[in-house]
Amino acid sequence: MAAALGSWQAVAPRKRRPAARRPRPGAVAAARDPEAEPEVDGEVVLRRIREAGEDLLVSEFWSSALETINSCLRKHLEQLNAPEGTLLEATGKLHLDSSLDESHAAPGSIPGETLATGTCSWKCVCYGIGNFATCVLARNQLAFLLLFLEKCQIPRNHCWVYDPLFSQLEIAVLNTLGVSVLSENEEGRRSVRGQPTVFYMPHCGTALYNNLLWSNWSADALSKVVIIGNSFRGLEGRLLTRILQKDYVYVAKILKGLEEQEFPQTSQYMDIFNDTSIHWFPVHKLTQLPADTWAFQEEPDYEDCEDLEIIRNKTGDPAAARVNLL
Template identity: 70%
Template sequence: MTSGGARRDVRGAMAAAAAAAEPWQAAGPRRKRRPAARCRRAREPAAGSLEAEPETDSRVVLRRIREAEEDLLLSDFWSLALETINGCLTEHLEQLKTPRGTLSKALGNLHLDPSPEASDAAPGSLPGEPLVPGTCHLKCVCYGLGNFATCVIARNQLAFLLLFLEKCQIPRRHCCVYDPLFSQLEIAVLDGLGVTVLRENEEGRRSVGGEPTVFYMPHCGAALYNNLLWGNWSADALSKLLVVGNSFRGLEERLLARVLQKNYPYIAKVLQGLEERGLPQTPRYTDVFNDTSVHWFPARKLQQLPADTWAFREEPDYRDCEDLEIIRSRTRGPPAAGLPAP
């Protein structure tokens, strides 16, 4: 090799090294961008999502979760997301107020500091002004976090959940969490954080049982949302749901109408009965919360749907569904709290 060629090779190697060291800049969000793939243990580490080092012990994972919470609290995304969720949650709860006006009164008297008893916060949690008071008796169910011990995206989504519980004064023991991908280490960490880890794969078929419930389902497959709707297929039950997850409108845009109606009929049928508001997009958390919206189902809209909407109650069947993004249960039973009456 000539000396000139050697110099060119050296310069090329130096340029490649410099490019690798250059900090990556996130591109602006696209309106119809598909949700980021969930982190799975079986996948190879990908830049910006999985960490090179293996799972260690719970203390390390807890430290990383606390750091993710602290970073999220200081971000523009968190403050903007709170505004969005607070507006949606207020409208959602207003329609559920009792004749005595309990919820209406509660929404007008936000506490500045949640009491330790009300928030049931675990050691190391961060204080803050609550969104809604504990008197609203909200519950929370989280599906599909993925492997937060090794995945940065999943860990940021968990940090968001923990801060959300604190802001809403939802006791952590009233938050049920499940993902079939959880490792034993991750289950132990979640137990230590005080949330309730479900032991069976419900495939999302959990009924609210008459209680206002927030379902936090970041980047889940369409079948999981479809199952959730089926498990609560009545105007009364749906009016008590608030879903934070992939945009239903986005699903409608990405899927052919016949595919949506055949494979995910409950999503297709409820589109005219929901309100949806997208979470804000900021460069730092683009891959964490892209295509994520807050959905709720106003009773007035549900009551305006055709009467035969509620007559259709067939259990979802995905045998002919391509690209099914759900891990099926080996022994499936009835939904957690039974189907609501139509």
């Protein structure tokens, strides 16, 4: 797999502006690019996403991040014990076939990109990526997501994306790119229902991770979950123990049942992927947790939570039931 991951076609790097510093991890509001035009059209946004992807492809960060992701997914796939010809086969073929006709690529795609149309059973859910039309940091995070989908051969229509801050322009751009845009704010309450799923959640609020864990609170479900987002160990270090255990109880309870690997830190992408890790949940660790860990199923309640860093659902009540994966 390591050799396959290195088969991307390199393109010449372009000059890029230094990214503005991102707000502290978990902040809801996205930093906006001070040099962005007040209004842009879809073609401009697609071009900027494409350019961000081209820069990312030839960066030291991208190659190092792929090694980190590859190491984690390899171990995660071993415990899934997928049947031959489905998940294990698909992820074992992480490569780019740049020889195919580019006319088959989706609008706004990276040069040489091909979309997976095979039997790969991976799904992907992306929360909280921000206003990528006006924010250079969010745009780079979206470019990373698109490259990640391609590397893992996850068809774009098997990736669901949502941010309550998305503009109509950004929704239109995402539709053009071929990903599936969710219409409702789930607040992270999405059950994988036995489907191996990667959740891409860079710089999301802690409550979003807590809700996701609650929605999949069993050893069987969590063994099929991978999370790319804020370091859980970092959350443990930053939050007071009483706050973590009172407001984010599921994050607190799962700390001994996960493995995480930090993303590499390079100067070029420091502001974009700082405090980011890939997490997975080994079965042997989950089964060693105390039995009462899984007996606790209380729905998260943030009524008395200070500094809640998510946007709540104002049009419905996603807490009424766990949302099933599409």
